[in-house]
Every structure is written in structure tokens, then in C-alpha cells.
């Protein structure tokens with residue numbers, strides 16, 4: 313975390329829709345009490361429109377989003393922000409959130425997951441922080457974890473739609489409601505124009521050699537699985553407005569969670585953890601087959617059957633499921649771990665998928681339930697994005713991947729007042745540059761096991777880059 317034991321609320325400059333409501337700055341000597349928040353949630357009129365109705369509301373270019381199949385939450389403005397650093401990034405964010413909640417005055421007329429106070433978050437993959445040289449001006453200043461408490465949240469769950477306003481006590485803000493929503497000033501969403509893609513830290517042509525090294529280490533008995541990733545750099549003609557990506561991703565990648573938090577944008581099919589009223593769920597993915605453009609449904613089913621029988625993919629999947637089950641176990645009184653995966657169909661790829669569920673242990677719950685953020689921290693990094701054994705895989709990633717993952721493959725999502733929330737793994741994603749709005753990095757990685765073929769893995773990584781590429785180029 314930054315210099316203070318209690319993180320400083322830090323406003324983001326330049327968001328016309330997100331003028332911070334609170335003063336900024338703190339020092340260790342003059343540690344601020346978290347500012348009391350006034351939080352009000354009210355039911356509002358149903359939104360017209362389906363899959364993109366929520367993201368279409370976002371008024372400015374610093375959107376917050378967690379949306380799937382038209383439901384979820386979006387937010388804007390920044391009432392508070394907590395930036396954290398290094399290995400303590402999750403715990404420090406959790407402490408800051410709890411301290412904020414202790415002083416919040418909440419009126420919630422809806423009482424559903426995502427109503428009342430909410431913070432959106434994004435966290436770096438690696439405890440070790442970031443390699444500055446890959447970011448130019450960005451790297452030195454980018455935190456490893458951010459929790460953003462928006463000024464406005466709009467959510468939808470089935471036929472219930474709500475609006476929450478969150479402001480510092482004493483500041484002037486309108487009460488939530490349909491009229492308040494209509495009064496928001498909306499800036500138009502512009503296309504990024506022409507997009508040029510270039511190699512990232514490791515050139516595509518050189519990446520198979522990295523995979524080959526991973527396979528060699530597995531054959532040498534150092535580890536069983538390692539997930540290796542690469543990045544691609546995009547330069548756009550016009551500044552990138554994340555809302556452009558969100559609209560297109562939410563529409564096409566309906567089975568995914570379309571997210572945007574502090575410059576991390578994407579549509580992930582992988583749910584690290586959802587915690588809701590004592591029930592936890594994790595959607596584990598590992599094992600992939602490409603779905604080529606124009607493939608017929610019959611061919612897709614044949615491919616799906618091939619994937620479900622592939623011993624290489626089943627092995628990869630098994631490692632991922634076991635790592636999640638093991639991490640959740642200490643928190644749960646009972647768990648359900650499916651015996652066999654199902655095939656998740658996405659427009660670009662198909663994955664082996666398992667939904668692991670558990671009931672949070674009552675004893676743990678009464679002694680201060682672990683929040684969804686605590687659970688996400690315990691589950692991260694799963695074997696789906698790191699490998700097995702975890703520490704050996706992480707060290708190998710540091711040694712051979714040659715790239716700073718930054719927040720790619722880290723937890724992204726939201727937490728609410730009662731600790732419930734949803735955290736995905738930031739896959740099929742891009743990180744927007746703070747310093748240059750024409751620049752972003754796209755990421756993709758692949759689980760490598762003994763039977764992996766480097767060139768097939770390169771092709772798989774291309775398929776995983778497709779969602780953000782397609783969203784940018786629309």
C-alpha cells in the first residue's frame with residue numbers, strides 16, 4: 313500500500329463525470345479518518361434495452377462495469393479511491409473498505425447483491441509489483457491494487473433496476489432515482505478509428521520458444537503446469553474510450569463478465585469467486601479449442617466433443633479445479649466439485665469449464681465473514697492462470713515469460729457492504745495507458761503441460777486476443 317497504513321483517497325483527474333466529492337492527500341503523521349459516506353439506493357424504472365442497457369448509461373470515459381447478459385452493475389464518478397501496492401495489496405484494500413463502511417450511513421430500499429455501498433476493484437497478478445520499463449511513464453505510478461467507490465451506481469438484476477448514490481457527508485448530491493439519471497451529462501462515445509497492432513514485450517515469432525522452455529521444464533520434473541502469456545500493443549488513431557469496447561463486448565460475449573475498472577477493460581469468461589448470502593461459486597476454465605469464424609453448429613459440437621475427450625486438456629483442467637477447491641476448502645463447510653467439466657461455447661473459443669460451489673462455514677461467517685475480496689485473494693493465482701505447483705510456476709513465469717503482466721490475470725470485480733461480491737480473472741482484456749490514450753496492451757495466455765505444442769499454443773493465444781481486437785476494430 314502507499315505511504316500510509318490507511319490508504320489515501322485519491323481522485324482521478326480529468327473525468328468530467330467523476331469530480332471527486334472528497335478532498336485528497338494524507339501523510340503518515342496526519343493519517344486521515346476515512347470520510348463518512350452517505351449511501352442511498354432506490355429502485356428506478358426498468359431500463360429500455362437488453363444486453364447493453366447498463367453500459368449504454370455510462371456518461372463518461374472513466375467507466376466502471378461488471379455486466380453479464382444485461383445484468384450487473386455499472387458506476388461512474390469517484391467518491392473514494394484506495395490504491396495499494398505489493399503483496400499486501402488485497403489486505404490493505406480490504407482494511408480500507410472495512411474502515412470506510414464503519415463510517416457509512418446507508419439507506420438501501422432494494423437490498424439485493426450490488427445495492428448499497430459498492431467498490432469496484434482491480435489487482436495486479438504478481439506480488440512482486442511491476443517492471444517500470446515496460447510502461448514508460450505509466451509503470452512507476454501505477455498501483456498494484458485499486459478499489460474505486462463510485463459516485464453513482466446503476467444495477468439490474470432480472471426485473472429490478474436500482475440506482476445508488478455515494479457521497480461524502482455534507483457534500484451536495486441529488487437523491488438517486490430515474491430523474492437523477494436523466495440529468496446526468498453524457499459525452500458521446502467515439503470510435504478509436506484506425507488501430508495498428510505491434511508485438512509486445514516478446515514478439516509473436518519468439519513466443520513459441522518461451523513455451524518450448526516451459527515444456528522442457530515440465531519434462532525435467534520441475535513442475536506439472538505453467539501458464540505462459542504474451543502481450544500485443546495497440547495504437548489507435550483517436551483516444552480509446554473504454555465504453556466503445558464495453559458496448560461491443562457486452563453484446564457479443566454474453567456468457568462473459570464485461571468489466572472496466574481503472575483502465576483494465578475486457579470480457580472474461582472466468583469467475584474467480586462469487587460470494588452471495590453464504591454461497592460461494594467459482595467458474596474454473598482450463599483446456600481450450602479454437603472456434604473458427606463461420607464454423608457451423610455441427611462442427612462446433614464435434615470440436616466440443618474432441619475437447620471433452622482430450623487428455624491433455626483434461627489434465628490441464630484438473631490442475632485448475634484442484635487448486636480452486638483446495639483454496640476454497642478452509643472457508644467452506646461443504647463443497648461441490650463436479651467430476652467432469654462441461655464445454656463452454658464462446659464466439660472465439662471453447663473451454664472446459666467446471667462450476668465449483670461451496671457453503672461458507674457458519675463458524676467463519678459469524679466470526680466476521682471472509683469478504684469476496686478476501687476469498688479472491690485466497691484463490692489467486694489459481695492454476696488456470698499460474699500453474700502447478702503455484703510458487704514454482706510463478707517463479708518460472710517471472711524467469712521466462714519476459715513480460716510484466718500488470719493487472720492481466722489478476723482479480724477484477726466488485727465488493728459490497730456485507731462482503732458479498734463477484735471477482736473475475738482479468739482475461740480477454742486490455743490495459744489502457746494512463747499517459748497515452750492512444751495506447752493499450754492486449755493480453756493472452758495458455759496453460760502449458762507436458763504434451764503442449766508451442767505453435768498450437770501461439771494459435772490459441774491469437775484466438776484469446778480476438779475479443780478485444782474485434783471490439784477495438786468495430
Ligand SMILES: C=C(O[C@@H]1C=C(C(=O)O)C=C[C@H]1O)C(=O)O
Pocket residue numbers: 539541582597598599600628663696697739740755756757758759760776
Ligand atoms: C490465460 C488465459 O486463459 C486461461 C487459460 C486457458 C487454457 O489454457 O486453456 C483457458 C482459460 C483460462 O483459464 C487467457 O485467456 O489469457
